[in-house]
Amino acid sequence: xxxxxxxxxxxxxxxxxxxxxxxxxxxxxxxxxxxxxxxxxxxxxxxxxxxxxxxxxxxxxxxxxxxxxxxxxxxxxxxxxxxxxxxxxxxxxxxxxxxxxxxxxxxxxxxxxxxxxxxxxxxxxxxxxxxxxxxxxxxxxxxxxxxxxxxxxxxxxxxxxxxxxxxxxxxxxxxxxxxxxxxxxxxxxxxxxxxxxxxxxxxxxxxxxxxxxxxxxxxxxxxxxxxxxxxxxxxxxxxxxxxxxxxxxxxxxxxxxxxxxxxxxxxxxxxxxxxxxxxxxxxxxxxxxxxxxxxxxxxxxxxxxxxxxxxxxxxx
Numbered sequence: 603x604x605x606x607x608x609x610x611x612x613x614x615x616x617x618x619x620x621x622x623x624x625x626x627x628x629x630x631x632x633x634x635x636x637x638x639x640x641x642x643x644x645x646x647x648x649x650x651x652x653x654x655x656x657x658x659x660x661x662x663x664x665x666x667x668x669x670x671x672x673x674x675x676x677x678x679x680x681x682x683x684x685x686x687x688x689x690x691x692x693x694x695x696x697x698x699x700x701x702x703x704x705x706x707x708x709x710x711x712x713x714x715x716x717x718x719x720x721x722x723x724x725x726x727x728x729x730x731x732x733x734x735x736x737x738x739x740x741x742x743x744x745x746x747x748x749x750x751x752x753x754x755x756x757x758x759x760x761x762x763x764x765x766x767x768x769x770x771x772x773x774x775x776x777x778x779x780x781x782x783x784x785x786x787x788x789x790x791x792x793x794x795x796x797x798x799x800x801x802x803x804x805x806x807x808x809x810x811x812x813x814x815x816x817x818x819x820x821x822x823x824x825x826x827x828x829x830x831x832x833x834x835x836x837x838x839x840x841x842x843x844x845x846x847x848x849x850x851x852x853x854x855x856x857x858x859x860x861x862x863x864x865x866x867x868x869x870x871x872x873x874x875x876x877x878x879x880x881x882x883x884x885x886x887x888x889x890x891x892x893x894x895x896x897x898x899x900x901x902x903x904x905x906x907x908x909x910x911x912x913x914x915x916x917x918x
Contacts, residue, residue: 608646609877613861613870616651619883620769623652624842626857626872626879629802631664631850633686637697643878644705650880654708654769656842656859659745659777659800660729662694662713663687666751667850675751683755687714687727690742695732702734708767709734710842712776712800715744719757726757731774731800733765741765743774747782762788770795770886777801780827780841783834784915790835790904795886797831799841804853821856833866834903836893838886845876864893 625643630636640657647655659665663686667679688694694713702709715730729745729752744759745752762785764771773789773796780786780799789797806820816822824843832839838861845857860871861881872879894902 607876608642609872609875610646610650610880611870611872611877612650612880612882614882614884616882619885620654621650621652621880621882622769622838622840622861622884623647623650623655623878623880624840624859624861624872625655625657626843626845626859626875626877627658627661628846628876629658629661629664629844629848631682633663633694636662636664637694640698640709640711641701644701644707644709646878647880648705648707650878651882652707652880654767654840655710656798656800656840657709657711658842658844658859659712659731659802660714661711661800661802661844665802665844665848665851666755675754679751680755683714683727687716689716690730690732691739692716695734695739698732698734699738702738703736706736708736708740708769710772710774710798710800712802714756715742717744720760727755728759729756729776730759731776731798733767733772733774733798735767740767741772741774743776745776745779746785747778749778762792764789764792764794769884772796772798775799775831777803780824780831783831786831786835786837790837794835794837795890796838796840797835799828799839801841802844802855803858804844804855818856821858825858825860828860828862829866829868832862832864836864836890836903838862838864838884838889845874864890865897 715728719726733740773794803824805818809816844855870879
């Protein structure tokens with residue numbers, strides 16, 4: 603991909619505040635090619651003076667070739683994921699650490715991780731997101747909610763952590779994690795100012811409606827989820843999605859990588875084509891405070907919480 607082929611959409615002007623970027627990416631089943639494309643996105647982001655760049659879920663080696671919740675996945679899918687997964691730290695995270703240092707930027711990207719299951723000690727695979735800064739690895743999130751065929755490849759994560767950065771505290775979710783308000787709320791209660799969401803979210807089914815049909819319902823649900831998680835937690839949300847038709851599964855992705863403010867409003871997004879969406883002048887804390895004190899009739903979702911009434915939420 604040449605630099606001229608990478609479309610960039612920007613909101614605001616560089617200056618006061620931070621600049622955040624999210625990638626809409628066509629992912630290959632080739633780590634070398636994806637790492638080279640990462641570099642191109644990083645160069646484009648730095649060309650826009652971005653401080654933080656988010657890249658999609660499993661964009662290092664590619665996602666599953668079957669997304670059906672069947673008894674098992676095709677053997678070649680499992681074999682590929684096991685052979686391409688890496689430890690953290692590992693070869694690819696070292697490359698990304700070098701990029702972050704060279705370009706003086708913070709990065710989040712998705713990959714398959716080799717680790718050991720917390721309960722059994724047996725080696726397992728995790729669908730993970732890595733947060734890296736100019737000085738190295740800052741944090742890792744293992745996807746907690748594994749949908750469909752992922753259950754046959756990846757173990758679900760357990761830890762819900764936030765990580766301190768120069769921009770504020772970052773909490774990570776991956777794809778289907780965003781469908782669960784409990785996870786986002788825990789991150790917010792732990793102090794997350796910014797949610798980052800690497801995802802591989804497809805178009806989904808066509809929903810029949812009286813008098814018309816609603817196409818790409820899955821993508822519509824994704825758009826609802828990302829805005830709602832931001833609004834209900836007075837937090838920023840940065841989402842990075844795949845785009846195009848996946849070369850092996852045939853699954854179609856519409857992009858929609860977006861930067862959402864603490865009111866649930868989309869500042870900038872990149873739809874339907876590979877490219878970069880950048881928001882400039884992001885004042886993380888000031889906008890969070892305004893969301894809690896001004897715009898929602900002055901109501902603060904944290905001040906008005908009633909945890910003593912929420913017992914059924916944590917019942918198995």
